[in-house]
Amino acid sequence: MSLTAGFLVKRPGMLSLIQDSGRFGAFNIGLTNGGPIDLLAFQWANRLCSNSLKATAIEVSVGGLSLTAQIDTTIAVTGANMPLTINGQIKDLWRSYSVKAGDNIALGFATAGVRCYFAVADGFIIKPRFGSASTVCRENVGGINGGELVAGDMLACSARATQIARITKTADITNTTNTTETRKQNLVLAEQERPIYSNEIILHTVPSYQQQHFSSQQQRLFYSSEYTVSKNFDRMGYRLEGHAIVCDIEGILSEGICHGAVQIPSDGQPIVLLNDRQTIGGYPKIGAVCSVDTAKLGQLSQGGKVRFEPISMEKAHNIFHLNLSRFKRTVLLRCD
């Protein structure tokens, strides 16, 4: 696999980060997971480019990214409603496009949702750090220099990417006998299959960790109140505002924090911890939100409304597998 040119970052926008499926196995030295906040949208972007589901893409928060292609390849953008243009012409999200060297690709600012995923055929080639290319700015690890994309960054793609644009060999196309036909073939996710980014969501939560240190009354309060996303929301966590929840204990011995854990600090305002969370911490936790819902939470911004709903671990697994099988079952359609 030879390194070639790829894409040149003209404007990085508000916050654009290189992400693959995340960094696992380095928690013991304090490195968190990172990875795409909206895993579903990330995986769709990769499928639209006929990639592995873990291929390295760009997570664009809020918008404003602008790139110049230096090779002929295929791209796809999924996620929040950001206006996408190629050479100034408005294009759709949730489908792939063939681009040529010299093409300008730009994303405007999101009208619904927060995060978009920009994938390219075969993924970007970024040197992995601790087994992953995912950027965690707080740790200065991953991406190109441990930080967000800046103007002038060169994002390499593999030479094979240029062929992918002309050869369709994806399992997504089921109703074809010739799976290696050599004409341009793009893919689209049918409109009814696309996620809808609502501003009011339910967070299904497995009661866990220190839940027994919250009285039954406090737990009822937590699961019956509406919370609003505060101005403090980022890849580390979403701080919510609403009914304060009281815990019987003030702190605990610092312990591992899982994805989606709901931490209740002394002011009683819940914080849902996401991909870039600290690896261990000493605040009590009432439960953990399941990953299908943290993906939706990550598309909310200040003012978004959430409610927590307690579910069993079995139900959490059911929700996960139902969504996974729906994702696998959904077939992408051919388009021009």
Add this chain to the structure above:
Amino acid sequence: MTVVTSINKISIQLAGENALIIYFAEQTSADVSTEVSAQVQQAAQLIRQYMLHNPLQSAQQNIPTGIIDLVPSYASLMVMFDISTTDHHKVRNSLRKLLKGIENDPGNINQNSLPQPSVVELPVYYSTESGPELLNIAKVNNLTIAEVIDIHQQQEYRVYAIGFAPGFAYLGEVDERIASPRLSTPRMKVPKGAVAIADRQTAVYPSVSPGGWNIIGLCPINMFDINATPIMPVKVGDKVKFKSVNKNEYLALGGTLAALAWNETAAWNKTVIRNEKV
């Protein structure tokens, strides 16, 4: 399914959709015993051995793989698994099997199975210039600054956990005479190398970060260097001793004036941040 009824202090609880947490002692108890910490370390070692590095062996022993990360801490071990290939029942069962040895005989830790602990000496430039809280800790506890420095150096600390940020090692336990609560309003930025105290814990900040611990000095040694081997000078279970050095020695060992200059800049200003409790 065999139900293990005699859980000898070890309990496996739910953490989240893809994580279980093993508790080796009460999470609310203030004191941390070295035995519990050693148990955590041994359990982590066992699981790593069987599930992360030996997928073949674990298959032979009918232990499902699918464990993707481990998070050891003071008295707990969080186990993350891949929800698409396994579930919490399977993971819980295999953990019970693996931990039986430790569970039945918690006092008998097989030291041979653990990585050899080493004693790591870390130089510290203690001064009011490099440690803004030194004076306050002395005042509150009716000690002189020299006594505070002395007490902090006397102890051999155990590395109980690594986390919060890359390379942040929690060391304990600090002598009660100099134990100090976290700052009520944590700093937005703490300089790299800051040696600090929070209650009966002490640590060296591996990089510039927010923090609410009481800073008493600066350490010139890199606590987390992605290009070094090993990446960190310490590992969980190691012992750490601090050794006082003067300003010139601090600079000669690689300490920077930039870290010192923080003292005079706005970066030291105390500002409320979130997630400060570590």
